[in-house]
Amino acid sequence: MKVDRRRFLTALGVGAGSLYLPSLLGRGARSAAQPPAPPKRLAFFITPHGMVPPTWQMRDPASLTRDHEIDLRSLAESDFSRIFQPLHPLRNKLLILDNLTMATSIAESKRVRNGIGHDGNEHHLGQAHLLTSTWSVQRSGATAIGGGRSLDQEIAAAVAVPGRIASRVYGANHQHPYNFNAANEPAPRESNPSTAFRDIMGLLPSGPSEPTAPTRADRLRAARGSVLDFAAGEFERVSPRLSGVDRDKLQRHQQLIRDLEITFGGGSVGGGVSCDPSVTLSGDSVSQFAQLTALAFSCDITRVVSFVAPHLTNADFGAPGHLNMHQDIAHNSTEDAGGYSAEMAGHMTNYYRAYAAQFARFCQTLDSVPEGDGTLLDHTAVVWCTELSTGTHWRDRMPRVVAGGAGGYFRPGRYLYYAPTNLTPFSWGAAERVGPAESHLHVSLMHAMGLTDRDSFGLAEIEDNAGATLSLRGPLPRLT
């Protein structure tokens, strides 16, 4: 067993250990005593636009009015839809969900219709709602942005290990953020893998070392916990003098300092059941962030990561350079679009095949780490999300893929079709029935990660098209 330098320091009584709550030390001590079971992790893999229904769906066209499922495990690669073919090697570990609806986002469109000057751009609303499922905040310049803490942050706060990192947002800039610390406050996103690696380096278990008397540098490092304790005290003194969101910010800040303080207390740093800290990052940004995520998960440095996938160039999916990805291709990729052409649908399909290959690569990196009686992926749920369901801005019939079983919580290897049940909350045209709200998947993910007392996330109910209440409570059926 590797000797953890910081734990050793605490044992010597050096540093700030005496400042910590006994319960936290107790938790650290327990985990040191017996080999821990692999924890559950959650990752969001987020790609822009949406897919092409005929080339991602694998539903049975004769059974659209009833729920049905397909056993993915027995399918050949050619049986997979064209977009999902790159996922075929992972088929035993996938849940593909067909026909969810971004109900809250659509409901906001109905509201926006009555509010002059609000940002009703479906991309922006999709991005604001994707992980918050609540009304957006309309910022100056009329820009819709997330109106509440996002699901990743909510779950991370509940499952974070004291002394480690609650969550990270990695990847590219999609103009509007998906992840939020609070309403209107985007969670910062790190786009540089090397910088992201430096952030977690200090939490990697150090190599074997002989127990020696702590050096001055060791003691200085340990004293950083005392500094944080002091700073947290100053936050605690001042926050009652403020009100509203200002007080909330300082209280959250104080909690973040307390969380970080534990890092320097030595109680629970390092470890992880499949940790190999010698990993070096290589390849493109998807590979590097996948490796980084695998490292952070396997060493139990964090349990929640969001990855915003990089933009693709036309060459990445074999489209001619003169075509504009957004306007020429995405907007003409479904048959209801004025400029629809099979050619553009084909490009859009290839665009999403390229993302499917990225997603597969991300998951396979986790799957290559043995852990417990399976792999790291088996103890993770990697959720592939898109801000829209098509390039033409639909927000029903969403494609969703969950890879990994979240430690046995999900029953993967299946394609699940959900029959339409709810009236759309759309504000125009004839009422149409759509599939279940994505909010239920959010509840399922909270349950999978152990937040089993949660019954809703974001808005708990909205109005459907007929003015009746549409409940968004409860998990999505059939996943477990």
Add this chain to the structure above:
Amino acid sequence: MRQLGAVFLLLSLACQGTISDPEGGGGGGATSRMCRNADAVILGTAPMRRLTGREWANSVRDLVGVVNLELPSMPPDGTSTASFENEALALGPSELHVNRWEQAAFDVGGLVATEPAVRARNVPCGEADGDCARRFVEAFGRRAMRRPLTREESDRYVAFFEAQRASIDFDAAIQLTVAAFLQTPQFLYRLELGGDRVRDAQVRLTPHEVASRLSYLLWESMPDDVLFAAADADDLRSADQIENQARRMLADPRARLAVRDYFRQWLHLDRVASELKLPEIAPEWNPTVAAAAREESMRFAEHVFFEGTLSDLFTSRVGFVPPELAPLYGVTSPGVDTAMELPPERAGILTRVAFLGGEAREANGSPPLRGVFVLSRLMCTPPGSPPADADTSPPVLDPSMGPQTNRMLFEERTSPDRCQSCHERIDGFGFGFENYDTAGRFRTTDNGLPVDATGLALGLGEEADGVYDGAVDLQQRFARSDTVSDCAVEKWFVYANGRTPEAEDACHLRTLQDEFEAAGGDLDELLVRMVRRPEFVLRPEITEAE
């Protein structure tokens, strides 16, 4: 047509981005704000300000006195190019920030403890001096917290210092105490908690809080020793005293950096730096040229701010042209620091490469982008988002149609009625820049046809509306437009207050706008008038949490 259908209904409503809900915190436009009594002092909200990444870095460097101190990169604050990076409500704590602030605080503490010159500046005494802990804590602390410490605070820091000295050593105590100061709410946030209630629900700031308002507005950093001394002596009480400090500070190089940063955000000058152009159309374009274009416009704006007026921003031919940019203007660069007079077609900032090449696509200038820029950034009336299915890709020439200009292609594109409800105004401005191509080069023909850069300007005010010809003419109209003048003041107001205007700001803003106009649009004078206002030294009383 399903989802797409609804947006068409929306469009005509959504074109004008005007919100009248004072609680809503969105939108722009002045229609909701009516001032009934210009002498009234009415306060809008004063949300707590977290230091932006730039303010934090400047403050750390000024605090320890190391100009080129290397600091860890912080995640960007700007999440929407439509607002300023210091928008208070969007700035809060995050795990990543807290972690990186901690690392930086520890490292900076180490520098203060071990680097002799830095230590000499920050630690006024030595280990052998009996009262050194307190002298250090009080001297360093009042600069870190930007106000004198209370006795209780001083005691707490001294106790912390002594505990670290006993546990490790004196130098460690210095390092860790510095690290503590850098992580307290008083350093990372601009807290305004002191002061005396002067009238109903209004509190007059302490002199040190006034000093910070001044320094973060004018320098994006902490106060200097002179400003601290003025606060200590209670010499920031009258408007004249505050004005004296402001004028002194505006003459400092830090003000120039801050003003450049303001214009970078207001005029979207970052955009050009990442623009690419087709090499067959603009072979001289490359990232160095793009960066030079950004720099040139910041330098020009800085010049106008300090030496000219808002009108000059739209009419002046003064240029500070880096050699990389000279070929695009057809001039010879005398060096970037030497002012030169540019050709007549380069009057005003919207005839410069940063705007023209930034608000453009890779092959052609973009009349919609350029028009939206004018509406949202210069007139404070941002149009709504285009409908979901609007084709906003650059139109492509169809060879079978014969030669066409960029303008003809866009006119065809936006000709449907449902487009015109917004594009009549957008293109009314956007077509005015057709004498400049995607790289900002001047042209009189486009694709072999004569350029038509005429347009109809609407909404500028009666003295400026009407048919114009070309960007020089158009900008002369901006220079005499009340709408543009009022919007320029509103943008500074948003930046200064870290929030959008509220209904309560009506008289405050109206007065500033009137004074700005009366003063001939003098921009640095606007800031002086801003800090002279009674609202500048007041805040609303903090009420119990809602």
